[in-house]
Amino acid sequence: MEYKVYVNNITLLLKQGDITKETTDAIVNAANEQLYHLGGVAAAIAQAAGEQFWIESNTIKHVPTGSSAVTTGGNLPAKYVIHGVGPIWKGGNEKEEELLTSVIQDCLIKADTLQLISIAFPAISTGIYGYPLDLAAKTIINTIKQYTIKLQHIKHIHLVLFSTKDFNEFVSNAKSLLE
Ligand code: ADP
Numbered sequence: 001m002e003y004k005v006y007v008n009n010i011t012l013l014l015k016q017g018d019i020t021k022e023t024t025d026a027i028v029n030a031a032n033e034q035l036y037h038l039g040g041v042a043a044a045i046a047q048a049a050g051e052q053f054w055i056e057s058n059t060i061k062h063v064p065t066g067s068s069a070v071t072t073g074g075n076l077p078a079k080y081v082i083h084g085v086g087p088i089w090k091g092g093n094e095k096e097e098e099l100l101t102s103v104i105q106d107c108l109i110k111a112d113t114l115q116l117i118s119i120a121f122p123a124i125s126t127g128i129y130g131y132p133l134d135l136a137a138k139t140i141i142n143t144i145k146q147y148t149i150k151l152q153h154i155k156h157i158h159l160v161l162f163s164t165k166d167f168n169e170f171v172s173n174a175k176s177l178l179e
Contacts, residue, residue: 001016001164001167002016010148010151010157011155011156011157012144012159013158014170014171015161016160016161016163016164017160017161019041019044019122020045020048022077023078024078025078025117025118026080026081026082027073027078027082027120028107028121029042029122030086030123030127030129031063031068031084031085033065035057037054040128041127041162048076050075051074053071053072053074053075056071057083064085065087065088065103066099067106068083068110070114079116080111082107084106084107085103086100086125089129096131100139100140101139104124105147108147108151116154117153118157119154120157120159121140121158122160122162123136123159137169140170141170141178142177
C-alpha cells in the first residue's frame with residue numbers, strides 16, 4: 001500500500017512496510033537517548049544492521065530528546081541511520097509536540113547536510129513512547145510540509161508505517177493537510 005503526494009518539489013511517499021528494507025540513502029531510527037536499540041523499530045534496525053552498527057552506536061553516549069545522531073547503516077540497504085530521539089508521551093503538556101517537531105527537523109537537517117537525496121522515517125514516538133497516533137501523524141506531516149522548503153538536497157521523503165492502521169491514519173492526515 002502506497003500513497004504519494006508532492007510537497008515543495010519533494011516527493012512524500014507514505015507506505016506500509018518494514019523500514020529495515022528501505023533503499024533510501026538514510027533511514028531514521030526511533031531511538032532512545034542512550035541508543036540502546038532495545039525494542040520496536042530500533043531492535044529491528046540493529047538486528048538487520050549487524051555488529052559494526054552496535055559498536056558505532058555505543059561510541060555515541062547520549063542524544064538529547066528532540067535531536068538526532070548519525071551512524072552508518074552497516075548491513076542495511078540504507079547507507080546511513082539517523083537516530084532520532086522522539087519524546088515520551090506524558091499527556092501533552094510536557095512539550096511533546098515541540099520535541100516531536102524538533103526531532104523531525106533535526107533528522108532532515110542531518111540528511112540534507114550529508115547531501116542525501118532520500119530519507120525514510122518510521123512513526124517516531126508512537127510505539128513504546130505512547131504518542132497518540134493521530135496527533136503524531138499531524139505533527140510529523142506538518143513539520144515536513146513546513147520544513148521541506150528549506151531543504152537543498154533531499155528530494156524523496158518516505159514515511160514507512162508498520163501496520164495498516166498506522167498507514168491509514170497517516171494517509172488521511174496527509175490528504176487533509178497537503179492536498
Ligand atoms: P518509540 O519508542 O519512538 O515509540 P517504537 O519503535 O516503539 O518507537 O515505535 C515507533 C513506530 O515504529 C511504531 O509505529 C512501530 O509500530 C513501528 N515499527 C516497529 N518496527 C518497525 C519496522 N521494522 N519498520 C517500520 N516501523 C516499525
